[in-house]
Amino acid sequence: MIEPFETDDPRDPRYALGATGVLERFNSAGVLEASDAHAARRIQALGAEPDDDVALAVALAVRSLRHGSVCLALGGLVEEPLPSGLVWPDGWVERVAASRLAEIGVVRVEDDVVYLDRYWREECQVRDDLVARLALPPPVVDEPRLEALAVSLFDDRYAEQRTAALQAAKQWTTVLTGGPGTGKTTAVAGLLALLADQSERPLRIALTAPTGKASARLQEAVRTALRGTSLDGHREAVGEPVAQTLHRLLGWKRGSRNRFRHDRDNRLPHDVIVVDETSMVSLTMMARLLEAVRADCRLVLVGDPDQLASVEAGAVLSDLVEGLSRGRSGSVAALQTSHRFGPEIGGLAASVRAGDAHGVLDRLRDGGDHIELLDASDTAVLASLRDRLVRHALRLREAAAGGAATEAIEVLDRHRLLCAHRDGPWGVGHWNRVVERSLAEHTGLPIGGGWGQEWYAGRPLLLTSNDYGLDLFNGDTGVVVATDDGVRAAIAVPGGHRSLATSRLTDVETMHAMTVHKSQGSQATEVTVLLPPDDSRLLTRELLYTALTRAEQKVNVVATPDAVRLAVERPAQRASGLAARLAHGAGIHSGSS
Secondary structure, X not given: OOOOOOOOOOOOOOOOOOOOHXXXXXXXXXXXXXXXXXXXXXXXXXXXXXXXXXXXXXXXXXXXXHOOOOOEEHHHHOOOOOOOOOOOOOOHHHHHHOOHHHHOOOEEEEOOEEEEHHHHHHHHHHHHHHHHHHOOOOOOOOHHHHHHHHHHXXXXXXXXXXXXXXXXHOOOEEEEEOOOXXXXXXXXXXXXXXXXXXXXXXXXXXXXXXXXXXXXXXXXXXXXXXXXXXXXXXXXXXXXXXXXXXXXXXXXXXXXXXXXXXXXXXXXXXXXXXXXXHHXXXXXXXXXXXXXXXXXXXXXXXXXXXXXXXXXXXXXXXXXXXXXXXXXXXXXXXXXXXXXXXXXXXXXXXHHXXXXXXXXXXXXXXXXXXXXXXXXXXXXXXXXXXXXXXXXXXXXXXXXXXXXXXXXXXXXXXXXXXXXXXOOOOEHHHHHHHHHHHHHHHHOOOEOOOOOEOOOOOOEEEEOOOEXXXXXXXXXXXXXXXXXXXXXXXXXXXXXXXXXEHHHOOOEEEOOOEEHHHHOOOOEXXXXXXXXXXXXXXXXXXXXXXXXXXXXXXXXXXXXXXXXXXXXXXXXXXXXXXXXXXXXXXXXXXXXX
């Protein structure tokens, strides 16, 4: 869908200075942004492409990448309405397919779909590598021993996890899916115990995830599961697997952002690789991972396909689930039963996944003690939300000012405000400022970065980059706490917190509110979800589902009914050909894995 940007500022940086012709017209109308127009003009010049309408197709393909798609269906696009004065080119698909840029391979055209060459190659590579893995003879296992041990590791409460672990043990590639609390980590830990029992030597295990926070959480979760009653006797055989980000696993290569030390010519040495939060993995990173995995390595891709996808291009996990399932490859293991939520939040999440807007609104209105819908069009509701946030911030400050770091961390995790936007009246920045102004009024202290005291006791923290020297990760949270030596940052870690001088923290934000994207992988006792008006393009089913499933005991949705309805009925549209490629390829080899 074409949604032009709107601005009254002629100096808006989205306008492309120096753009001419069709690119200038589409940029001036808000269809293209400056980066789209400049990239297309540069590609046109380098490829000596004479047709400006071909450059327009390139610019729109770049625009699609910014919105998460890896390709652009020109045939469907020409049916979209345009701002006044603009028209779609005639015979566009044929002209792009016959263009100089297509001839030299800068763009690829399949039917009416246009790719930039890099993403076409990556999509085909992911298909080829996965289909090749499906065609391999299955790993040799002692099935009676495997089955007997699985029964002792997983009692009847975890029958789904037992089935998934057995399935993954008998094949080289498994996509393990499930929502929050469905026991994905339990299945992974049991799988590692099963494989360790089958191996004559210690297994080389890699635990990895797209972000440092997710990888650290995976490591702790697996180790905790291995300390469980049924798995404890196998902990020594599995060892203490260390998790790391995908970037660190693959190894940075100097001078390159998209290539790594481990590749097709230098494979990873591991016997088992488990990737958590696969929904956050981009197409490019999946291509780099698959080319680096040995053929005799079990690869387990874990995640929730209904969550928000990567901030980069691609919706790889949902494509894998759809394509491999359609291809009947047997590579997808799905966990259905949540052990985290009560029936109210679990049922609400299920209705969102199903796209049942009527059912979602009914559940929100009749949610009992665990779900509440508050109308965002009512100014009293927004005032009440502000008061709620301020009360929480005051309790947080009371604990932190008294030096009670453990209590402060506990208070921090009792409630979380999640927003779709970073900026504007519905965004994180606005609500952080609102809370800090109110704190200043209540305490009489100059609180608030930029105009007052930045490092105040009770300031909630969100780390926004990895610091491997300090073993801190993007997404870690904490609180500024008063001590005898001044304020220090108490950063939450599994089982407690770490105390650090605030001067050692670089990329950090205030977290009285946070975006839904940043919240992925975290939980809070109670969550308030603030949805923007129904004209926001960020309103999607995946955003609402991700936000709701951050709550452990209660979720409050601050939104108009129209905004809820639109979010539920609007799945994220990310154009991709990967699912169809996989369905065909996996179907060919459906009996081989």
